[in-house]
Amino acid sequence: MSDWTPKLNPTVDLRRLPLNAEEGFVLSRLDGHTREKDLPALTGFPPDKLRDILARLVSQGALLPGTETASAVNTVRQAAPQEADHPAPSVDASDTEPLPEAEASDGSDDEASSADDVPEAVLGDFRKLFETRLHGLPEDQRAALAHGAEDxxxxxxxxxxxxxxxxxxxxxxxxxxxHARLIARHHRNPVGLEALVARAAFASDTGVRRFLVRNPQLPVALFRRLWAMRRLMEHHKLTVDRDVPEQTRRTARELLRQRFSTGPSEEKVELILNTEGRALGALVGMPVDGKTTSLLCGRTYRSPMLVQNIARWSAAPPALIAHLLKQELVRRQPQLRMMLARHPNAPADAKRA
Incomplete structure (x- = not known):
């Protein structure tokens, strides 16, 4: 088989194509990086049969035609010419602006998106196969079939x-x-979800976790077990994700406060800076330790939104308020200075001014 890398055609709506079960299954295994010669191991189809299926998918427009060579196939992003010619300058972390919240991801969501999004047309084929051929079988017969079934x-x-x-x-x-991601996304019984999470390799997968927290039947106790020790930024992302059910978001807010009181100082600083202080709205009355204060006071602040949100945070430490009052941004904007001066932890001379 060739070194061609089959890729989905982004201009074609797969739902409108007359795909059979085999073609839909092969599409579900394509990630845009795996070469044709490596697909037999992923699909279980012999090379000759797989070649025929790929040819049909190309003829239907589901896949982009191509004759890529091995040298062109690379799962590691190559540096663009301008990046190679002009390497990025080093940046002093203490002098950088916080990332906007949407850009502050650790990359796990992108990783999940590229790894677990089976085309909707293929999902429809699997669901249709279950509803038309399998659902009518007795429960014990379906269980027996599941033990030895193939795709x-x-x-x-x-x-x-x-x-x-x-x-x-x-x-x-x-x-x-x-299969684990399909179960996490579509199964609606807590007992089945518990069985899924009992497999450590599945419970640690980014895609499985992403679908689990969006599953309305995820038990609170199971969510706490899965998420208790996650980073503060991950907790915060769940609290603002509209795709996450309200019960899970409420539990995520509780865990965020618990983790903020005991978590590492570096994570607290990351949370405050990368959300431009928006996360502080869920942390009312939560003080910070001396190390967190020291890290926050070691920065130059250029974001008015961040300064405003810290000024509204009743637990902001006095040293941080005093540090913000010295910032060039605050000296240039009287409204920011006024907000900080009114803070209960502001220095006495700032209040008199």
């Missing part, structure tokens, strides 16, 4: 609402992350 039936059984069937799917030797 696409194995992926279709991930839509089964019965925990016993999901447990059987998870015991299948062919089960992988794609």
């Amino acid at each position: 696409p039936e194995l992926s279709a059984l991930c839509f089964d609402p019965v925990p016993a069937v999901i447990k059987a799917v998870l015991e299948n030797s062919r089960v992988g992350l794609t």
Whole structure:
């Protein structure tokens, strides 16, 4: 087989194509980086049969045609010419602006998006296969089938609402992350979700976690177990994610406050700076330790939004208020100085001024 890397055609709506189960399954295994010669190991199809399926997908417009060579295939992003010719200058961390909240990601969401988003048309094929051919079977027969099923039936059984069937799917030797992500996204029984998380390799996967926290049937106790020791920024992202059910968001806010009181100082500073102080609204009355104060006072501030949010934070330490009052940004903007001067922890001379 060739070194061609099959890639989805972004201009074609896969839902409108007459894909069969085999074609839909192969599409679900494409990530835009895996070469044709490596796909038999991922799909279980012999090379000749896989080549025919790929040819049909190209002819239908689902895949981009191409004759890429091995040298052109690279899963590591190459530096653009201007980056190679002009390396980025070093930056003093103490003198940088905080990232806008949308840009402050640790990359885990992007990683999940690229790894676990099965095309909706393919999901529809799996769901249709379950509803038309498998759902009518007795529960014990579906469970027995799940133990030894191959794809696409194995992926279709991930839509089964019965925990016993999901447990059987998870015991299948062919089960992988794609199936785990389908279960996390579509299964609606807490017992089945508990069985999924019992597999450590699945529970630690970014895509599985992303779908679990958006699953309305995720038990609070299970969420706490999964998220208790995550970084403060990850807790905050859940509290503002509208795709996360309100019950999970409420628990995330509780965990955020608990973790803020005991977490590392570096994470507290990261949270405050990368959200430009927006996260402080959920941390009313939560003081910070001396190390956190020292780290915050070691920076130059150029963001009016960040200064405003700190000025509204009742627990802002006196040393931080005094440090902000010395900033060039504050000296140039009287309204910022007035907000800081009115803070209960402001220095006495600032209040008199």
